[in-house]
Amino acid sequence: MAIKSLQRLTMTGAILAALTACQSSEKAEDASQAEAASTPQPSQASAVEWPRIESEVAKDPAVEERVEQLLAKMTLEEKVGQMIQPEIRHLTPEDVTKYHIGSVLNGGGSFPNADKYAKVEDWLALADAYYEASVDTSGGRAAIPIMWGTDAVHGVGNVIGATLFPHNIGLGATHNPELLKQIGWATARELSVTGIDWDFSPTVAVARNERWGRTYESWAEGPEIVGDYAGEMVRGLQGEPGSDEFMGEGRIIATAKHFIGDGGTKDGIDRGDTTGDEVHLRDVHGAGYFTAIEAGVQAVMASFTRWDGIRMHGHKYLLTDVLKEQMGFDGLVVGDWSGHSFVKGCTATNCPASVNAGLDIFMAPDPDWKELFANTVQNVKDGEIAMSRIDDAVRRILRVKVRAGLFEAGKPSSRPLAGKAELLGAPEHREIARQAVRESLVMLKNTDGLLPLSRDMKVLVTGDGADNIGKQAGGWSISWQGTGNKNSDFPGAQSVYDGIKEAVEAGGGNTELSEDGSFASKPDVAIVVFGEDPYAEMQGDVPHLAYGRGDTSDLEMLKSLQEQDIPVVSLFITGRPLWVNRELNASDAFVVIWQPGTEGGGVADVIFRNNAGEINHDMSGQLSFSWPKRPDQVPLNVGDEDYDPLFAYGFGLTYADTDTLGDNLSEEGLKKTETSDVLTLFNRRPIDPWGIEVVGAENDRVVMDSKSVSTSTVTVTAVDRNEQEDARQAVWNGKGPGHVALFVDERQDWSEYLADQAALIFDIKVDKAPTATTYLRLGCGSYCASDIEMTEGMREHLDGTGWQTVSIDLNCFPTAGANFGLSQPQEEFITQVIRPFTIYTEGELDMSFANVRLEKHKAASALVNCQNQ
Structure with missing residues (x-):
């Protein structure tokens, strides 16, 4: 493993002293459960x-x-x-x-x-x-x-x-109970196999x-x-x-x-x-x-x-x-x-x-x-x-x-x-699923009747969901969270792009696929397929309803295409209504396709006319969930006293309707959600845009997208702490250096958190103490990092003590590495964070981590405190 220009800040004594006061985070949970559960059972003579x-x-x-x-x-x-x-x-x-x-x-x-x-x-x-x-x-x-x-x-x-049907939220938009009976029949048959x-x-x-x-x-x-x-x-x-x-x-x-x-x-x-x-x-x-x-x-x-x-x-x-x-x-x-x-x-x-x-x-x-x-x-x-x-x-x-x-x-x-x-993926089962896709689509916007499209057009299909069956299938798809899958894991399925290509070519047009919005020749229309990545229970909980949560790449693509005078059709993959005012403004047509499952061709059935130029299938889906005007407008349910949605329960344009939405929806609602005192990096799962990387002694790098991954020296597994798979266990085999890190592709600017005296806080459990020097590392890439030594702290105060919460003043990091305040100003490094939480060792170690976050105004009270250094 090539490590360049690393200087160590040894803080073993500080950590040892701090950890003596460390309390198990489970105790608070147990206490709250006991207090809540102590409420007497309701009377059997309930009114x-x-x-x-x-x-x-x-x-x-x-x-x-x-x-x-x-x-x-x-x-x-x-x-x-x-x-x-x-x-x-x-x-x-x-x-x-x-x-x-x-x-x-x-x-x-x-x-x-x-x-x-x-x-x-x-x-x-x-x-x-x-x-x-x-x-x-x-x-x-x-x-x-x-x-x-x-x-x-x-x-x-x-x-x-197997055939994967649209998730329930999409089926709700069909308003078709009989369809549910058919889906149950098909599911039972495939399960019986x-x-x-x-x-x-x-x-x-x-x-x-x-x-x-x-x-x-x-x-x-x-x-x-x-x-x-x-x-x-x-x-x-x-x-x-x-x-x-x-x-x-x-x-x-x-x-x-x-x-x-x-x-x-x-x-x-x-x-x-x-x-x-x-x-x-x-x-x-x-x-x-x-x-x-x-x-x-x-x-x-x-x-x-x-x-x-x-x-x-x-x-x-x-x-x-x-x-x-x-x-x-x-x-x-x-x-x-x-x-x-x-x-x-x-x-x-x-x-x-x-x-x-x-x-x-x-x-x-x-x-x-x-x-x-x-x-x-x-x-x-x-x-x-x-x-x-x-x-x-x-x-x-x-x-x-x-x-x-x-x-x-x-x-x-x-x-x-x-x-x-x-019978797995049988044609009659897939046809039921395709019908469900067609009937589930909800059109929120259709400027000047752009949809349905003619099939004889030059069509650009783009976005990270265009040719991604795993993304369109959502959670509970092969894996629990629906992650770690590729298209070949869904034999017989159609991506949204596959369906569009089939329809367009049947009508004499042609398609071009790109994920980033680029194209070889200017298209007549761009279809952008984007939205939420797969998730399931617990790991899909979110703090607010703003789509993207800081990642604006989809929005930038939409705007770029419009600036080139290309009509934009947005196909939005989602498991819930989300605040997408900005994306709606940047789209000429906007259709919610939910999580359609394996039969992506059902989308093309509706958004394109038939070969004769007539409507093939009308838009018929209607919202079974109200759509928010603001990212903090939750809960929002029909019948609420102050009910004021952007799109009401039951809304859904048909091709006969005139769209009056316009392109000037308010985009101000995001400011409140972006000014948070807590930046969560890992809570039950890595929180977008963060991921987990595992690197072994042979420079073998794996991004964790399944329940368990291994390299030459490190294995990481999703384990249960308080809830199902809400923590990650990392085991080093002692055969050479390796690390486990939370990482992000684009450098993050943490200057605001540094200025507001933030602390890095995480829960940790050590089941086998390290046999070699072990570091907690914060870095901006392969060329710069700051290490805090955790070896003795793990051995003396974490080994065998169950779950503990550790907090470290963010100021403790930028004074240590070659690019942290020694050769560069502290503020310059802190705008380049890529790996804020890395555990590195060359020996054996068995530890688990959970609930990793950055919290403002916690530096002074952190267990490891550098306020006076």
Whole structure:
């Protein structure tokens, strides 16, 4: 590794002294959870009446008798095993037999043999192994088939070649409930190919704050569309109740999630506190559950959120009194990713409170799930959980399995659609998805009727989303966050550019593709495809609704094209309404294409005329979320007392409409969002424009765009701290130098932060202290850097102490390196920041980091303080 002109500032003593006062950042979290969870449970005699839902899947005496017969034969250990759901990375077939495991899941980005490119045969082989282990009767154990659940939230996102439909926010804009039933049918068929029999879908959240990173998983900001859609999606997945198709060939178990209020958290913070009283909870957030239960949904997933100060995984009133008793839900309640560990008094491995509250299945994705099994068995023996509650949970699980026909279905590879790889991305499924794309497009602007375009034109297609299927697919696409994919990972799919090229060439025109807006010959029109990069839960939360958050490259491209007298059509990829006034002003036409999935050709179907010059498909999409006038205009929901959107709920131009928007929308709203005292570099994920680079001893550099990456000397993996994959673990193997860094392509100007006495703050956990000198480095590129030695601080005060928060006065850095105030003024360097957080060592080290940020006015109170130097 070539390191030039580095001077070391050794501050071991300062760090040692400072770290003695360092407190675990987990303690504050635990305290806040305990305080919130200490609120008494609501009274069962609540004045709010919830509807009694009559499920179209009525209780069958024959099913109930069979369930009771099975239950009577089961030991306590067998019953508890049915209530534990490990993740495939931590479950062997031998474990299934030994612990009587009743269900298994694969998380987003988790595959058989940890192989992203696992084939259908690999999925089936693992499914068969689990199944055969579950029905092993040796030793007199009960033969109860295992279920396998997965998050197929917009198609089968974990399997290469599957059809991916537009995310829910786009489907909401179609206002077409029947389409949801068809999507459910197609998804169930493709999932059945792999042998998986349980879908953690549909998400029936009513998203009330677009800062929430799961907004795109919601159909609408109000309950009407959600209520209309939920039941239809369930019917598509499970089949029509009362008919032969119910849980028949190519049908799977559906799950309504996340009960309840997941879309209504304060400030849109994922897993936060749901706002509103019980009437609001029922009338707004309950709509999807009412129709899903009516359609016979067999599973409900508990939410991570709190309501009335109580975590939903421990909310007996809502899970038992409301859902199971008042509403009459007789299926099973499954937890979310170790969600029980957030309940007061609970850990990931011990949580009787969740079972007592009404949770039937623990989702236990961590390696220590066996401790949860053992502790739950002991909880029953100690009387902390009544046997009647265990029997109720297992009765519900068995009822779902019997209704789903799992006892008769045989091993997964023997089922009717198993192994039929030709059904993945089947033409009839892709056509449903393409129709969904066409109907989801919402046109916000169309100056002088620019759209639809003629096909015989010279068309420039540009923008980083033009030929990027991963970007247009969004989160939950092969990987959990939808990152780290390339077009070849989506065989059979069409990018937006592919669809445009096909349409234009069929009409006698020609296309030119460029990402940066350049062209060989001047086009008749430029189509710019840009927008949000993929993200999923937690990592998609944002502080405000301004698009770009400091990156103006898309805007500059739009303006450049217009300045060259080229008409500009903007196709905006997004998972939520965003403040795009500047981009709207710089566009002649502006169409929101949401996250269309694998069938990008549906966009061209609408924005181009047919070969005869007639309208091919009209613009028909209408907003199911209100569009903001300002980046801080959130929450913004139809019916609000001060409702004043830029585009109202239900807005969407057709080709018959006259556009009067103009090019003079206010661009002033951004100033407030850009003057922040906190610059977040990493919070659950690198925050745009920051990324993570890993460099090894052989100068082998990898940019982290998947769950785990490795170089010759360093491996970095996304790990769970407080939430799923919200931290990164870095392990050096000691075979040479290496570093892990947060980096950005364009140099950043931090002079404002230096002037305002900022500190670099981060959370860190050291599991193995460094065996060689280790530095925290801030740099402006390969030729300049400033190092603070962390070796002794890590060894003496961080090793084995759990999570700690470290803060370092920014002034401590620019006095150290060759380009920091020695050969150059401090201010000159601080305008060239590229790698503000780098851990470098040549020895062995195992450490994790999270929540990296720069905060103004924190220098004086920083643990490492250089104010007097």
